[in-house]
Amino acid sequence: MQRYSAFSLLRHGINRHTTWAPAWRSPPLKDRYDVIVIGAGGHGLATAYYLAKEHGITNVAVLERGWLGGGNIARNTITIRSNYMRDASIPFYVKSVALYEAMTRELNFNMMHSKRSMIDVIQNYPMMRDRRRRQHIMDIYGSTYEQISEAEVRRRIPALTGGGPDARLPVVGGYVHTDAAINRHDAVAWGYARAIDAMGGEIHQQTPVTQLLRGADGRIEGVETPRGVIRAPKVAVAVSGHTTTLTETVGLKLPLRTMNLTAFVSEPVKPLVDVIVNCPDAGFYLSQSDKGSLVIGGAPDPGQSFRRDIKQTVFEDTVSAMLSLFPSFKKLKFLRQWGGHLDIAHDASPIQDETDVPGLFVTAGWWGGYKAIPAGGLTLAHLVATGRPHPLMEPFGINRFRHLDYVMETGTTTAR
Amino acid sequence: MMQIPCPFCGPRNESEFSFGGPVKPPRPDPSAVSDEDWTAWLTQVPNPLGPVQEQWWHVRGCGTWLPIWRDTRTHEIVEAPDDGR
Numbered sequence: 001m002q003r004y005s006a007f008s009l010l011r012h013g014i015n016r017h018t019t020w021a022p023a024w025r026s027p028p029l030k031d032r033y034d035v036i037v038i039g040a041g042g043h044g045l046a047t048a049y050y051l052a053k054e055h056g057i058t059n060v061a062v063l064e065r066g067w068l069g070g071g072n073i074a075r076n077t078i079t080i081r082s083n084y085m086r087d088a089s090i091p092f093y094v095k096s097v098a099l100y101e102a103m104t105r106e107l108n109f110n111m112m113h114s115k116r117s118m119i120d121v122i123q124n125y126p127m128m129r130d131r132r133r134r135q136h137i138m139d140i141y142g143s144t145y146e147q148i149s150e151a152e153v154r155r156r157i158p159a160l161t162g163g164g165p166d167a168r169l170p171v172v173g174g175y176v177h178t179d180a181a182i183n184r185h186d187a188v189a190w191g192y193a194r195a196i197d198a199m200g201g202e203i204h205q206q207t208p209v210t211q212l213l214r215g216a217d218g219r220i221e222g223v224e225t226p227r228g229v230i231r232a233p234k235v236a237v238a239v240s241g242h243t244t245t246l247t248e249t250v251g252l253k254l255p256l257r258t259m260n261l262t263a264f265v266s267e268p269v270k271p272l273v274d275v276i277v278n279c280p281d282a283g284f285y286l287s288q289s290d291k292g293s294l295v296i297g298g299a300p301d302p303g304q305s306f307r308r309d310i311k312q313t314v315f316e317d318t319v320s321a322m323l324s325l326f327p328s329f330k331k332l333k334f335l336r337q338w339g340g341h342l343d344i345a346h347d348a349s350p351i352q353d354e355t356d357v358p359g360l361f362v363t364a365g366w367w368g369g370y371k372a373i374p375a376g377g378l379t380l381a382h383l384v385a386t387g388r389p390h391p392l393m394e395p396f397g398i399n400r401f402r403h404l405d406y407v408m409e410t411g412t413t414t415a416r
Numbered sequence: 417m418m419q420i421p422c423p424f425c426g427p428r429n430e431s432e433f434s435f436g437g438p439v440k441p442p443r444p445d446p447s448a449v450s451d452e453d454w455t456a457w458l459t460q461v462p463n464p465l466g467p468v469q470e471q472w473w474h475v476r477g478c479g480t481w482l483p484i485w486r487d488t489r490t491h492e493i494v495e496a497p498d499d500g501r
Contacts, residue, residue, distance in 0.1 A: 258488070302435030
């Protein structure tokens with residue numbers, strides 16, 4: 001692998017940047033692999049990366065319907081954090097945040113990681129209690145949460161001028177999560193792809209899987225694509241919203257519903273907000289990108305959805321909620337919007353397990369899965385390679401629904 | 417914006433309604449069905465690329481609850497599918 005550094009930039013710059021090697025190959029598609037990973041999104045790529053790095057399994061194909069970095073890894077709000085609610089969830093996300101912080105060095109790719117804190121703006125006392133409860137659990141596992149006063153919230157977010165004493169929901173205080181960060185989503189996809197390629201794995205874009213294939217013994221046998229049948233004794237499904245679409249091709253039902261979570265950005269403006277702002281009572285969150293745009297998200301569409309654009313009603317609700325706390329943002333111009341298909345499990349926690357079809361693995365239910373990418377890949381690679389769940393993922397098997405042993409998670413941003 | 421046909425008020429904008437969740441089959445007697453069917457009823461809903469049946473509440477209108485079939489790919493309100501899922 002060609003290493004990136006200030007020196008290499010200088011050297012290739014002298015050659016007018018004509019001498020850079022491609023960051024990854026486009027090898028011919030074989031008809032057999034040891035492992036097929038469906039979906040070259042964050043979770044699929046991280047899985048292939050850790051299969052090679054931790055377990056030495058490199059005869060792996062990652063199949064992508066679209067193009068690299070064009071799925072949900074580009075359809076989120078790049079928020080990395082570990083302020084979750086449940087004993088089962090927090091250690092997993094603490095690990096994921098740590099892996100993200102080490103990623104630039106590990107992949108030799110600049111993630112533009114910006115650890116900038118997340119401030120929850122709290123507007124009623126039940127939410128304050130919920131945050132305090134989270135803080136007590138997070139303290140156990142080494143995540144950070146700290147209560148601050150209303151005055152301190154306003155000092156740290158000067159643009160927050162609404163929510164005064166006469167408002168319907170006055171700001172009563174806040175909580176700071178100092179581990180929170182944003183980074184560059186394309187760098188995550190490209191950095192993993194380059195590392196996978198260097199270790200011998202293959203990424204095949206424009207290769208949609210239309211059908212899973214089961215052998216006569218019931219085991220997974222491979223997948224069908226428009227480019228032909230590809231066989232492997234182990235197949236991992238990492239496709240977010242379309243998980244059930246794929247698993248139902250082998251008659252497998254899962255407790256997942258697909259929803260559309262959307263976000264939009266404003267025109268670029270001068271530096272204005274230097275933390276991630278989350279307003280759970282008003283129902284929106286925002287951060288400012290390096291380019292200056294405000295990246296704004298709100299609630300998901302009501303009901304199941306396979307659309308990938310914002311609904312007018314969702315957009316209007318989010319904007320009016322935002323203007324109640326940030327009235328000056330009324331002057332901002334809207335630039336663009338997007339949506340991503342997420343599947344949410346019955347208890348709002350992820351599902352990562354080998355299914356009833358031997359050799360078929362799923363990683364799904366990642367509501368806000370961007371922050372879970374490195375640890376989700378680490379744990380799925382462990383499961384695929386060893387056949388046993390990684391300790392961090394043990395609580396999130398499919399059998400919890402058979403035993404009605406739910407892990408009800410309300411730490412997702414939009415679960416209100 | 418979706419227009420939802422209220423049986424009392426005619427087609428009305430979605431912003432007058434509140435989403436009430438998917439329509440589920442009636443709750444089975446847990447002692448009369450298999451464990452598998454019971455946990456499936458508790459935790460699974462159909463998740464098709466296509467029509468789903470759901471409840472909407474005309475909360476900023478006449479207050480009625482109504483079931484509709486909606487296509488998850490387009491958000492169009494559609495006729496009930498023939499197989500009556």
